[in-house]
Amino acid sequence: xxxxxxxxxxxxxxxxxxxxxxxxxxxxxxxxxxxxxxxxxxxxxxxxxxxxxxxxxxxxxxxxxxxxxxxxxxxxxxxxxxxxxxxxxxxxxxxxxxxxxxxxxxxxxxxxxxxxxxxxxxxxxxxxxxxxxxxxxxxxxxxxxxxxxxxxxxxxxxxxxxxxxxxxxxxxxxxxxxxxxxxxxxxxxxxxxxxxxxxxxxxxxxxxxxxxxxxxxxxxxxxxxxxxxxxxxxxxxxxxxxxxxxxxxxxxx
Numbered sequence: 001x002x003x004x005x006x007x008x009x010x011x012x013x014x015x016x017x018x019x020x021x022x023x024x025x026x027x028x029x030x031x032x033x034x035x036x037x038x039x040x041x042x043x044x045x046x047x048x049x050x051x052x053x054x055x056x057x058x059x060x061x062x063x064x065x066x067x068x069x070x071x072x073x074x075x076x077x078x079x080x081x082x083x084x085x086x087x088x089x090x091x092x093x094x095x096x097x098x099x100x101x102x103x104x105x106x107x108x109x110x111x112x113x114x115x116x117x118x119x120x121x122x123x124x125x126x127x128x129x130x131x132x133x134x135x136x137x138x139x140x141x142x143x144x145x146x147x148x149x150x151x152x153x154x155x156x157x158x159x160x161x162x163x164x165x166x167x168x169x170x171x172x173x174x175x176x177x178x179x180x181x182x183x184x185x186x187x188x189x190x191x192x193x194x195x196x197x198x199x200x201x202x203x204x205x206x207x208x209x210x211x212x213x214x215x216x217x218x219x220x221x222x223x224x225x226x227x228x229x230x231x232x233x234x235x236x237x238x239x240x241x242x243x244x245x246x247x248x249x250x251x252x253x
Contacts (some may be wrong), residue, residue, distance in 0.1 A: 069179075072177055108132045135167070
C-alpha cells in the first residue's frame with residue numbers, strides 16, 4: 001500500500017488504477033445517484049447554514065459529537081491524525097479544523113473526484129485523496145480517528161460494506177476511534193439503506209460501542225425550525241422521531 005504524503009495536495013494514487021472493486025455496478029450506481037442529488041439540489045439552500053433546519057441539525061450533532069470526543073479522551077484534538085472517509089466537499093473537514101485539528105494531521109478521501117475538486121478549492125492546504133474506500137492508500141494503523149458520515153447507508157452491496165469496515169479498522173490505530181454518523185431509517189430514498197445497531201456491531205467485531213440516537217427527522221425539522229427552535233430540541237430529546245445514530249466505535253488496543 002502507498003502511504004499518502006501529508007503535504008497539501010489533491011492526490012489520485014496511481015496504484016488505485018490496478019485495484020478492482022468487488023461490485024463495480026454498485027459503485028457506478030452510487031456515482032450516478034450523487035450526480036442526480038447534485039442536480040436536484042442545484043440552487044437550493046436547504047443544506048446551507050443559512051437554513052434554520054440545517055443549522056439546527058448540524059449544531060445538535062456537533063454538541064453530541066464534542067461531548068463524545070471529550071468522554072473518550074480525544075480532547076485536545078490538535079495532534080490527532082484524522083481521516084474523513086467520504087469527505088465530499090470538505091464540510092466536515094472544515095468543522096474539525098474549527099475544533100483545533102492541525103491541518104497537516106487532517107486527511108480526506110472520497111470516491112467522487114468532482115466533489116474532491118470542490119473540497120480542494122475550499123481547503124487547498126489539506127491532503128485529499130480520490131480512492132475507493134475498499135482500497136485505502138494508507139499504511140496500516142496510522143489514524144487516531146476515522147470519520148464516516150452517511151457513507152455506509154449509501155451503499156447497497158453488503159460485501160462492499162464489509163470491505164469498507166475492514167479497511168477502516170486496518171488504517172486505525174489500536175485504541176483508535178471511529179465516529180459513525182448515519183441514519184437507521186430513510187423510507188423516502190430507495191437508493192439508500194439504513195443501518196441499525198446490530199448491523200453496525202457486526203461490521204466491527206471485537207470493538208466497543210457507544211450509541212446515541214440523534215437528529216430529529218429532517219422533513220419535520222424543516223417545518224418546525226423556522227417556527228420554534230425549542231420545539232425541535234424537545235422533540236429530538238424524546239428520540240422517538242430521531243433518524244440517525246452517532247456512534248463511537250473503539251478499536252481494541
